[in-house]
Amino acid sequence: MDIKKAAKKAVKSKAKNTIVGIKKGDKKGGKKGLILGVVLLLIIGVGGFFAFQAGLLDGLFDGDETAPAITLMPTPPPAEAPPMELPDGDLIVTFINVGQGDAILIRDGNSAVLIDAGDQRPGTAPIILEYLENAGVTTLNYIVGTHPHADHIGSFATIINSENVTVEAVVKPDQPHTTQVYNRFLTAIEDNNVRIVLAERGERIQTGSIDIMIVAPGPRDVPNRNLNNTSVVLHLTHGVNTFLFTGDAEVPSEQNMVTSGLDLSADIMQAGHHGSRTSSSVALVDAVNPSVIAISVGAGNKYGHPHPCVMERFEQIDAQIFRTDELGHLVFVSNGQDVQLPDGTYLRG
């Protein structure tokens, strides 16, 4: 038996154990297809890796002077968008990798909500539109412009005006702003007759099985000279799985959330303001008590996000941390009981 076969066999037997591990405790079942797909990818990926290590693929890389030096996954490729037809009861949350900015898609088999749309650079909208297309999303039941900064609402005008997507309603804070990017956003909303919902703490966004509570802004947060503190912060519940999406809310807004009396606890928390030290205060992190942190942040950004002191705070509570600058799109799959994390492991409900 050659090295390649031996490697594949080793991977296969390991993969079989993984199936057993995954299936155990998965009461709902019906996820066989997805699991098999993941296992196949593992086999191909790890098998290829061993083959590469064993020099079996050298021929493929010979004779091309222009090919870049081969390094092992310096920036992992973005995860493929799973298809729109999801197993019944599944809900997928994707932090789309838009560099320094936010764009988060929440969808079940029929409904979709997009929180923010990255910045206004020409390359950003195509990333989001391609993800929506791959996922088979043609209607966004809600979009949420968390606050008027360009790294959050920058590409919304292009998406709202796109012929490939219908946007039904937009949730935004009741906060005026005057930049060109923001005016384009408002014009696109008006031109396309998109319904406007002004975000208010305690209101819900519900579509299909997607059930979101607005936890900020509250009455003391808007209007505000610091636009970050007008951020729409959202708490998503799916079965026993919970997520908190924080926009760029800073400590004053976080304090208002904590004292609001709302249940902020969440399995998965987005680090506020791209991991800036202006956010993710001890009080909020205590109230949320997350097991997993997601950070939407650009590689080598000029702001120094995420800040080391915030990372230390997350490490102190033993949270698992996933970052778009390291992993590309971050995909979380919830079946209402367990959440499959971007690294393929499971957070048990």
Ligand SMILES: [Zn+2]
């Ligand atoms: Zn931002």
